[in-house]
Amino acid sequence: MKQNKLHNIKKTGFKVPKDYFDTLEDALLSDIKLKEASNDSGFKLPEGYFDTLEDKVMEKVSTKPPVKVVPLFRKRSIIYISGIAAAALLLFNLSIFKSKPTFDSLDFETVENYILNENIGSYEIATLLPEEDLLEENFIEYKVEEESVKTYILDNLDIEDLIIE
Template sequence: MKQKKLHNIKETGFKVPDDYFNTLENVILSDIKLKKVSKDSGFKLPEDYFNNLEDTIIDKVSTKTPTKVISLFRKKTIIYLSGIAAAVLLLFYISFPEKKPAFDSLDFETVENYIMNENIGSYEIATLLTEEDLLEEHFIEYKEGDEDTIETYILDNLDIDDIILE
């Protein structure tokens, strides 16, 4: 369908400025006259410019002015920083002793007070025990005379609510 409309196009789409062909001859002749009159471009180079160019560049590059060097690490700052580092190392050495406390040196009352004051339950204690710890051999056998002592301990230290809940 597009091919049928091609023979109907009356305009090419190109436009020429007004009086272009009338003034074209004058423009070309004026350019030719200008080139005849001015053979010189107007720019002048000094004599032997390209012969001496390499030498002048090398002279400018090779002359170095001494630069002033400022040290980043002065003796005073190094001493200051090493003193701080020594103080920090000493602090860590003092606060973390090499000898760890042993459980053998703890008193029975200290452990008992810790368990009572920290609200540690029986389930948390049971998770720390192994099967070997729960063998019958490790429990103390009470004599008949000790029953009175156990009974007075229970009556003095436990509430009725604790006995009922257990």
């Protein structure tokens, strides 16, 4: 915008409605009279209303007969039901229904991993076996085939274990 012509402007650009200042005084006086009239709400209380209000309310409230309250659940029935529920929970949580594991149901890999990871020695394993299985005759008469020894060595031992120094 060119600012060199601003000092030559004679009109401000604002306009007032026609006859605005002729009716301004009347509009202001009517607003003042309206505000004075609106302070009075138009509602009036009878004399002594709040003095007798409490007595009237108490009279209406106290004339009603007391209502008998019948409980939905009696105390005795709640005790019986909770006792039955507790007995049922104990029955299901006790080990009555649980069966003990047998050696036949155990997985071979599970037992092997347990023995390897728990650092169980040969003496602890020997205490678990019956004496009949530990007889010397069982170990002497056991015949090992050469083929099974070779496959065991190839499957379970490393080459470094086989090299004799």
